[in-house]
Amino acid sequence: DADVTQTPRNRITKTGKRIMLECSQTKGHDRMYWYRQDPGLGLQLIYYSFDVKDINKGEISDGYSVSRQAQAKFSLSLESAIPNQTALYFCATSESSEGRIDTQYFGPGTRLTVL
């Protein structure tokens, strides 16, 4: 079984709808991240969480919210989806090591289309 899973894998929705993307991990990592990827723009950090009680905004958090329900679960919500939120969304996890940035491991991604 995959260490980092995302549901759904594909979603088509309409403008104004509320959407939740879910991420679960079995790696036992404390840190979890949500990114979006658009063609030619690379990976952009939306939100990140270093533990259940520590949630931080990334570079493009407007229009998004998150919930860290447990160490293993981190959900991303679009309260009112708009077409420019059409993108590929990735969840990632990493360990926390003193004085060093550890590798991030990515889930398979969710392709979201907002009509």
Next chain:
Amino acid sequence: QKEVEQNSGPLSVPEGAIASLNCTYSDRGSQSFFWYRQYSGKSPELIMFIYSNGDKEDGRFTAQLNKASQYVSLLIRDSQPSDSATYLCAVGVTNRDDKIIFGKGTRLHILP
């Protein structure tokens, strides 16, 4: 100045040759360096990480780090068609909230 910069490519390399991918970064406090491979529509997959100046080899892959020049590279020996993908350079700085900054990637195309 872009924080992590890569040539977008495409970089075309004949099968069996050495592919050389380059990356420069702006923050001199950067401490952790990663190379990810990403196939179209798929998630990034870690190829290598490197923390110290010099070379690090793993199979056909060699990562090279030069902190003085703020430069990190990835060499792929005996390139195979399956190496055709986008390669993302990523840099981590502990005084930047422990975030990793990703480059936009270089598209590599191995010519059969």
